[in-house]
Amino acid sequence: MNPFKFKDMPLRKKITVITVITTLISLLTACLIFILNERFSFPKVMIRNLSNLAQIVGDNSTAALTFNDRKTAQGLLDSLKANPHILLGVLYNSQGEIFAAYRSGNEDVPAYVPRRPAQTEAGGTGADSVHIGGGKVQLIHDIFLGTEQAGILYLESDMEEMQARLVNYSMVTVFVGLLAFFISLLVASRLQHYVTEPLRQVVDRMKDIARGEGDLTKRLEVVGKDEIGEVAEAFNAFVGKLQTVADMKLDLISVVSHQLKTPVAEINGFIENMLEGLTGELNARQKRYLGEMRLIGRENYRLIGDLLSASKIDRGVVSADLKPVSARDVVTLAIRDYEQIMVEKGLGLHLEGMEENIKLYADRDKVVEALRNLINNAIKCTDKGTVTIRIGTEGDQGVIEVKDTGIGMDDDTMGRLFTKNRVLGKEAHRSGAGLGLYISKHFMKIQKGDITVTSEVGKGSCFKLVVPKLKEQEGTAA
Numbered sequence: 001m002n003p004f005k006f007k008d009m010p011l012r013k014k015i016t017v018i019t020v021i022t023t024l025i026s027l028l029t030a031c032l033i034f035i036l037n038e039r040f041s042f043p044k045v046m047i048r049n050l051s052n053l054a055q056i057v058g059d060n061s062t063a064a065l066t067f068n069d070r071k072t073a074q075g076l077l078d079s080l081k082a083n084p085h086i087l088l089g090v091l092y093n094s095q096g097e098i099f100a101a102y103r104s105g106n107e108d109v110p111a112y113v114p115r116r117p118a119q120t121e122a123g124g125t126g127a128d129s130v131h132i133g134g135g136k137v138q139l140i141h142d143i144f145l146g147t148e149q150a151g152i153l154y155l156e157s158d159m160e161e162m163q164a165r166l167v168n169y170s171m172v173t174v175f176v177g178l179l180a181f182f183i184s185l186l187v188a189s190r191l192q193h194y195v196t197e198p199l200r201q202v203v204d205r206m207k208d209i210a211r212g213e214g215d216l217t218k219r220l221e222v223v224g225k226d227e228i229g230e231v232a233e234a235f236n237a238f239v240g241k242l243q244t245v246a247d248m249k250l251d252l253i254s255v256v257s258h259q260l261k262t263p264v265a266e267i268n269g270f271i272e273n274m275l276e277g278l279t280g281e282l283n284a285r286q287k288r289y290l291g292e293m294r295l296i297g298r299e300n301y302r303l304i305g306d307l308l309s310a311s312k313i314d315r316g317v318v319s320a321d322l323k324p325v326s327a328r329d330v331v332t333l334a335i336r337d338y339e340q341i342m343v344e345k346g347l348g349l350h351l352e353g354m355e356e357n358i359k360l361y362a363d364r365d366k367v368v369e370a371l372r373n374l375i376n377n378a379i380k381c382t383d384k385g386t387v388t389i390r391i392g393t394e395g396d397q398g399v400i401e402v403k404d405t406g407i408g409m410d411d412d413t414m415g416r417l418f419t420k421n422r423v424l425g426k427e428a429h430r431s432g433a434g435l436g437l438y439i440s441k442h443f444m445k446i447q448k449g450d451i452t453v454t455s456e457v458g459k460g461s462c463f464k465l466v467v468p469k470l471k472e473q474e475g476t477a478a
Helices: 003-008 011-066 070-082 160-191 193-210 227-275 284-315 327-335 339-345 364-381 411-415 435-445 472-477
Strands: 086-093 098-103 129-133 136-145 148-158 323-326 348-352 359-362 386-394 397-404 450-456 460-468
Touching: 011 070, 011 086, 011 098, 011 129, 011 136, 011 148, 011 160, 011 193, 070 086, 070 098, 160 193, 193 227, 227 284, 284 435, 323 327, 323 364, 327 348, 327 359, 327 364, 327 386, 327 397, 339 348, 339 364, 359 364, 359 460, 364 386, 364 397, 364 435, 364 460, 435 450, 435 460
Parallel strands: 348 386
Antiparallel strands: 086 098, 086 148, 129 136, 136 148, 323 359, 386 397, 397 460, 450 460
């Protein structure tokens, strides 16, 4: 196995591979030891059985050798056919001449006793000479009558039984190995879930937090006291610290925003008074400067309001006051602060569907705020052309579309459009995609509505605000 590929494997696959390999190695090692033990121990068993057989035949052949009864001796040797592994049995008299012989096939009967240098087998009688080679076992047994040698018995056996047993054991090993492989694979694939699932939850939660989408109030369930449980506890402690920091940040934003909102509003009021001539006549240059200051002041006031709204959303304290509301009134209120700005920028404003009396069941102020954010973004993104606002319906939903002929957006920008990742100057300088869209998206969700967008670079964007229409029973209840 390529170690680099193993290193890059998912943890669940690593656990499965390690479990299967360990199981197979252990099982194959045990089977190999068993086969080797059989390989070395079975010949001893064969020799012991062959030696016992030679002892029996030799003892029964003593009288036949003594009285030169070849017929009886031949009958004794013919009884060897009961053992299919005996290839040859030869009985020699005391002079070394063939007295009787048995052969199971076409084996040559040696005319003399085939003595070879061989040690006495411990499992035999203590006087048998044994030789193993060429797939055969050769045994020479001396026959005594009292203290005198009456003859010699030569037995030759094949080793097919041992070979057959080894083949059978090898086949069993292969079968058991395959069976163990699939069983261990099945068990490992089931049990790895208990190891990888808690870790996967930790990883998923970390990714969510890194994207700014994680709920810091949620904790992982600690299911054990092992290392994985320790990881879960450590992660929960880490998230707790993050939550503390996040709460401190929200407190800071809330306090600072509240402290800034009033003085900024007062400054904007002073600027409006000066532009209206309450402080005296202004020349053209002063009016131009104050006009720029008024725009900056409005943006700052809007930003402070967005920060307050975002902090409330993050705290989960934003709710919707649902009531019947006219879609036409919503549009009228939303565009009131932007008509003059569009005139000054040279943009055309087209209103469609205003004659339709579409009733919505929504929080008017939040829908107006969301629509203002969409209009504001459309104005920022459009240098020339038009901004079109259309009122319509789709099934049981009311629809308000804001379409511009501005710079447009690519897919990557639209994918991060309604998050807090695009705020406070990072990418909001032209697209206008700051906190406003994040807040608007949330406002629509708590009203069972939504905001979607389609766009093409260089050809403009179209934001669609969707909110439930007023149903008859809701109108009655109101």
